[in-house]
Amino acid sequence: MKIAPIRPVPFRDKVDPDKAGLVMTEIRHAYEADKPVVDGVTLTVGPGEFLCLLGPSGCGKTTTLRIAAGLEAPTEGEVRVAGLKVADPRTFVPPERRNVGFLFQDYALFPHLTVEENVAFGLEGMSRKKKQERARDVLSQVGMSDYMQVYPHTLSGGQQQRVGLARALAPAPKLMLLDEPFSGLDRRLRDQVRDETLHVLKETGVATVMVTHDPEEAMFMADSIALMNGGRIVQMGTPVELYCYPKTAFAARFFGEVNEFRWTVRGGALDTPLGTLDAGTLADGAKAAVMVRPEALKLTAIEDGSSPSVVGRVLASRMLGRSSLVHLSVDVPGGGAGLHLHARVPGRYLPPPDERLEVGFDDSLVFVYPADEAY
Incomplete structure (x- = not known):
């Protein structure tokens, strides 16, 4: 193809x-x-x-x-x-x-017609020879030239989809x-x-x-x-x-997992456990919904003698194939339950439970909305 x-x-x-x-x-x-x-x-x-x-x-x-x-x-x-x-x-x-050409979930191929005949079926205003030529052209385009004389039931689902695409494209x-x-x-x-x-x-x-x-x-x-x-x-x-x-x-939610938490605007900003975020047009005292994509979180080992501003404790880590998912608990100022966050890291990254890591973030993947519009 x-x-x-x-x-x-x-x-x-x-x-x-x-x-x-x-x-x-x-x-x-x-x-x-x-x-x-x-x-x-x-x-x-x-x-x-x-x-x-x-x-x-x-x-x-x-x-x-x-x-x-x-x-x-x-x-x-x-x-x-x-x-x-x-x-x-x-x-x-x-x-x-x-x-208009159509390609739906059900490719609706005629079982009594060959692949070539299925593709040529909807062509109008052409001689039989021209229909045949056009059908063969589009079948070649979708990589199905070797299957022109077979019947749809002998094809795999992917091959049937290609025939359906060829039939839809045949009338140009x-x-x-x-x-x-x-x-x-x-x-x-x-x-x-x-x-x-x-x-x-x-x-x-x-x-x-x-x-x-x-x-x-x-x-x-x-x-x-x-x-x-x-x-x-x-x-x-x-x-x-x-x-x-x-x-x-x-x-924000529809396009993938987000870490969500509420925070209050103070002095035109959100002083969250992850750091200070711009509150945009939200007024002081307003409740904000903060959403952080898992890949926005950057995890690094804590070097001896260093004092990172944000520290997360590993709760669990899982290999997901192309990436790893790390469950974290980040301390909240003033005490109370830690902020439970998910970090997605490319490749294999499996820190053990209870390991403490420095947590940074890419603020281009952090979003702030009025809380009353988000929930």
């Missing part, structure tokens, strides 16, 4: 809407009156851009994808695909006329829509197949939207991520922006 380099794409707010693969403007949709499942979603996906709709179950991400596909009609708002209006309250273009769509297409694969195969899928989609230059509930998968695949909750996009940006600069406590 030919692997194409992944090239950056223009950021979404610089995309000409008339040339974008998908533009959704103030989309709303409700299955029951006064209970919107999609509430004011606006997004743009440029040519060659890969956008992930990310969020917990029931947040509206799949309904948003179905509206883009033409499987649901929006209650309000407008949808454009490749510059053409396909939906608003008075307009509705059916899915088969939107020039302007927009590709993926609904958790890797969720049925085991972990090792999933990593391999999604990597191959990403390279193929980038090589074609097609605008792509994928739904996932897995933040790691979204960061792996996406140029940009729309994090959804309660039917709304709560933050949109690059993977780095959402992981390193979460605007809300929800966003």
Whole structure:
């Protein structure tokens, strides 16, 4: 299978809407009156851009994808695909006329057709020879040339996924829509197949939207991520922006484990057991929710004669493969129970219980929010 380099794409707010693969403007949709499942979603996906709709179950991400596909009609708002209006309250273009490719969890391959016949099935306006040529081209693109004459039931899950991708790409769509297409694969195969899928989609230059509930998968695949909750996009940006600069406590938690504790603002700062943090716009006396990513904690041995400002006592340490997780208790000024924190350290790092370590932190991975908004 030919692997194409992944090239950056223009950021979404610089995309000409008339040339974008998908533009959704103030989309709303409700299955029951006064209970919107999609509430004011606006997004743009440029040519060659890969956008992930990310969020917990029931947040509206799949309904948003179905509206883009033409499987649901929006209650309000407008949808454009490749510059053409396909939906608003008075307009509705059916899915088969939107020039959109689909790849869902169920690849829905026809069991009585060969791999080549499955890929050629949806091609219209071509001679039989042209259909065959196009099917063989896209099967070659996804590394399935050697399986053209076999039937789907003889293929592995990863191979079926590649055939499904080839079938979706065969009509040369302007927009590709993926609904958790890797969720049925085991972990090792999933990593391999999604990597191959990403390279193929980038090589074609097609605008792509994928739904996932897995933040790691979204960061792996996406140029940009729309994090959804309660039917709304709560933050949109690059993977780095959402992981390193979460605007809300929800966003910080959703992108991975955080150590959380409350602290009170004094003199415009938070004098926490880890050190002094900027309180931002929080007023004196306000309660703050402090969130610290485990990889922000830096652990070092205490040298003889030194007096580190922050000391943690090891409670336990566990090897997790590519990293180690160390449970710590950090003393709290004034006594009382220690602050229980998790530190994630690259590679093998297994200090024994009760060892005392100096604790530092990377303040770029420490986030402060108003406590009443975080809990």
